[in-house]
Amino acid sequence: MPQSFRETLSAFFAINDVIVQFVHGQVFLVLGVAMWLQWRQRSELDLSRALPWLAAMSLFEALATWGNSFIPIQQQLLTSETIESLRLLQLFVQLMCFASLLGFGLKLNQPPLKPKLEWILPIAVIAIGTFVILVGRTLGAGPYDALNHSLEAGLRYLVAFPAALLVAYGLRQQAGRLLGPLHIQRIVRALRVAGTAFLVYAVVEGLLVPRSALPPSLLLNEQSLFVASGIPIGIVRAFVGGIILLFFFRAMEVFRLEADSAAQALHQQQALILERERISRDLHDGTIQSIYAAGLMLEGVNGAQPVQALLNKTMSDVRGYIYDLRNASADEDLARGLLDIVTEFRMRTGLETEWRVDGKPGPSLDPERRQHVYQITREALTNISRHAGAKRVKVTLRYGDPLTVGVVDDGSGAIPGETTLGRGLRNMRERARLLGATLHIDAAPGKGTRIDVNIPQS
Numbered sequence: 001m002p003q004s005f006r007e008t009l010s011a012f013f014a015i016n017d018v019i020v021q022f023v024h025g026q027v028f029l030v031l032g033v034a035m036w037l038q039w040r041q042r043s044e045l046d047l048s049r050a051l052p053w054l055a056a057m058s059l060f061e062a063l064a065t066w067g068n069s070f071i072p073i074q075q076q077l078l079t080s081e082t083i084e085s086l087r088l089l090q091l092f093v094q095l096m097c098f099a100s101l102l103g104f105g106l107k108l109n110q111p112p113l114k115p116k117l118e119w120i121l122p123i124a125v126i127a128i129g130t131f132v133i134l135v136g137r138t139l140g141a142g143p144y145d146a147l148n149h150s151l152e153a154g155l156r157y158l159v160a161f162p163a164a165l166l167v168a169y170g171l172r173q174q175a176g177r178l179l180g181p182l183h184i185q186r187i188v189r190a191l192r193v194a195g196t197a198f199l200v201y202a203v204v205e206g207l208l209v210p211r212s213a214l215p216p217s218l219l220l221n222e223q224s225l226f227v228a229s230g231i232p233i234g235i236v237r238a239f240v241g242g243i244i245l246l247f248f249f250r251a252m253e254v255f256r257l258e259a260d261s262a263a264q265a266l267h268q269q270q271a272l273i274l275e276r277e278r279i280s281r282d283l284h285d286g287t288i289q290s291i292y293a294a295g296l297m298l299e300g301v302n303g304a305q306p307v308q309a310l311l312n313k314t315m316s317d318v319r320g321y322i323y324d325l326r327n328a329s330a331d332e333d334l335a336r337g338l339l340d341i342v343t344e345f346r347m348r349t350g351l352e353t354e355w356r357v358d359g360k361p362g363p364s365l366d367p368e369r370r371q372h373v374y375q376i377t378r379e380a381l382t383n384i385s386r387h388a389g390a391k392r393v394k395v396t397l398r399y400g401d402p403l404t405v406g407v408v409d410d411g412s413g414a415i416p417g418e419t420t421l422g423r424g425l426r427n428m429r430e431r432a433r434l435l436g437a438t439l440h441i442d443a444a445p446g447k448g449t450r451i452d453v454n455i456p457q458s
Contacts, residue, residue, distance in 0.1 A: 390411030
């Protein structure tokens with residue numbers, strides 16, 4: 001670069017240093033606010049869970065950068081002790097920035113750390129950094145600015161540089177392992193470019209430090225860049241921050257796509273609810289009325305009692321299906337639905353039936369999964385009433401992981417073959433498979449039968 005042009009460029013940026021610092025801080029302020037607002041939107045993506053760390057890092061970066069403009073302006077108004085305190089506070093803000101960057105990197109990477117470690121490590125960095133800063137300021141000798149530069153350089157070398165490398169690697173992981181299967185290449189590319197930008201960020205934030213007594217900074221520092229190019233480090237950092245901001249905004253499209261998918265699923269669920277209502281109405285107004293009419297026609301006919309009993313049983317089953325269709329879509333508690341089934345069974349059979357719930361409710365099952373649980377339970381109770389010869393029945397719901405529904409009777413303990421049971425047992429197994437659950441049947445002659453459905457929650 002010609003000497004005259006470099007000198008002109010240096011003079012221009014020196015005169016406009018306040019503007020340079022403002023632009024640098026403004027870029028990271030926008031990034032921080034945007035990431036915070038995005039995190040406030042509900043999302044199931046792992047990337048969303050890491051955004052508070054990026055928001056905190058960006059906001060602390062903005063505050064620390066604006067300190068470079070604010071503190072010199074106050075030197076003519078405030079005492080030297082107050083200025084030193086402000087510089088010390090600026091060091092703490094930078095420490096918080098780099099610790100948040102570390103937290104962002106830890107949250108991004110796979111396999112994830114234990115949740116406690118994701119917080120403990122950044123807090124440990126803050127605690128150790130605070131101790132070093134305070135001890136350095138207490139025991140250090142020499143001009144205040146020189147000591148301050150040495151402490152800042154140490155923070156950048158030991159915290160900012162490795163944390164930024166960790167973030168760069170984590171973003172590439174997110175692009176390849178989490179978003180790649182979606183086949184949305186523009187989002188994958190955006191995250192990869194953002195990851196590459198954090199590699200550059202590691203250099204300009206972690207290696208280009210203030211000139212200090214630390215050996216690496218004697219050759220590679222902020223001042224050497226300015227002397228060689230005429231461009232201040234603030235411009236370079238603002239440019240890198242702008243690249244991160246731009247491509248993170250592009251990557252945020254994944255959250256819009258997730259919201260669109262959720263809206264489509266809601267629309268499909270509403271259509272399913274309407275269809276269930278139509279089917280249940282047709283069954284009630286058509287099929288049940290026809291069965292009831294057939295039963296009336298058989299009254300008084302000799303030998304028709306078994307047929308009438310079968311019709312009554314069929315009508316009872318159809319009513320049960322209507323109940324399931326109308327309630328499977330409701331946002332009800334699983335225990336409430338199972339209690340209705342148990343109550344109906346107790347009233348229909350007259351068997352002593354105990355109902356018990358253990359544990360605290362966890363995440364609710366969606367309507368389709370609840371329907372599978374209801375049908376498995378109803379089929380198990382139907383088998384007891386038809387085949388077990390039981391006197392007592394116990395139905396339990398145990399919250400936890402896995403969530404367990406158990407049906408126990410004191411009957412014969414004999415499990416009829418699938419031919420005898422019709423499709424009942426096969427339906428139970430198929431519904432368990434659709435739930436991703438395990439179905440255990442434990443029977444012993446004369447000791448009853450126990451059926452457990454274990455439904456994983458994670």
